[in-house]
Amino acid sequence: MDLEIYDETQQVSKEQIALIEDILEFAGKELDLPENTEMSVTLMDNEAIHKINKEYRGVDKETDVISFAIEEDDIDALPIIIPEDMEFSEAKNIGDIMVSMDRVAEQAEYLGHSRDRELGFLVVHGFLHLNGYDHMRAEDEKEMFALQNKILDNYGLKR
Secondary structure (H helix, E strand, O other), X not given: OEEEEEEOOOOOOHHHHHHHHHHHHHXXXXXXXXXXXXXXXXXXXXHHHHHHHHHHHOOOOOXXXXXXXXXXXXXXOOOOOOOOOOOOOOOOEXXXXXXXXXXXXHHHHHHOOOHHHHHHHHHHHHHHHHOOOOOOOHHHXXXXXXHHHHHHHHHOOOO
């Protein structure tokens, strides 16, 4: 996976960055995504995620994770013409995840588990949203949360 991680807080440890890289690589394999799948993760504080939540979702408060999936089916886009004798595979950019590191700490303490578990949970949750999973309806929630728990458990981030 081609993953970009941006730490706006300048306080995230190298171990937590490695955790994000590893768990997203693991989750990508679980979903059988192509190796050249692209995405980004931005780590921020409550104030920054509050602004994004208000601007893009109309919700005037901070949240823990926001996902912005990239729409790739642009009917107005010009087609890319590749010669038949050329071997080429276009990378698929699935989007961006934003995580509040303040909320990671708050929720980990409240729920009584490690910050790594909470960070992994939020990153996987956002990742599944980028891949079309949702939890608006009960049956969708059941499917998404079961997959989320499977990924976290198989990776080794149990509660």
